[in-house]
Amino acid sequence: MTIFRSAAAHLITVTLTVAPLAAQTQTSDEAQDSVLVEADQGSGNSGRVAINLAAGSQNQQASAATIALGNVASQAMTVDQASSPADATDRVTSMIIGPAAFSNNSGMVSLNFTAGNQNQSANLAALSISNNGAVSDLMLAQASAPTEPSGASAQIPDSPNDSVVVDDTALGGNSGLVQMNLIGGERNTSGNTFALSISRGQGP
Secondary structure (H helix, E strand, C coil): CCCCCEEEEEEEEEECCCEEEEEEECCCCCEEEEEEECCCCCCCCCEEEEEEEEECCCCEEEEEEEEEEEEEEEEEEEEEEECCCCCCCCEEEEEEEHHHHHHHCEEEEEEEEEEEECCCEEEEEEEEEEEEEEEEEEEEEEEEECCCCCCCCCCCCCCCCCCECCCCCCCCCCCCEHHHHHHHHEEEEEEEEEEEEEEEECCC
């Protein structure tokens, strides 16, 4: 069963992993990067859900979570994302999140959806629970080298060519932690970080 679909001169079908299914040659004028999440998909889960889905080229995505339990709990997480200048061709992108998609989940949900080129997105979460002391430390570094569109016009396009549509009923009824990055376009960075430390202390 197809859960998620993504296309960028090729088609990707995703359940929990991504695999190219077909390739189709397109002219530059027809090139389009698109992500479609159909109705009710990714819903009703419990526990840990992490999905990275990208259509395009040279995109970077990360979904990382750590949990530390013990008498003394301490943890640290660092994620670095960096990109170099490359072809900065502007592409038409489209992203649609359908009705009731990713709804009624409980637990920790991390989602990265990207359509375009040279984008960076990350979701980081750290949870420490201990009897005597807890420390959670996160660091996210994102760096994208500045680029100038090759042969681009200085004029603003007549109409936007990046579209993101999220249905009103999507992402409803969730409990716990939900992190989500939606990117359409080129050379964007987006990130969510969450850290929680709980020390229960010793009873009398």
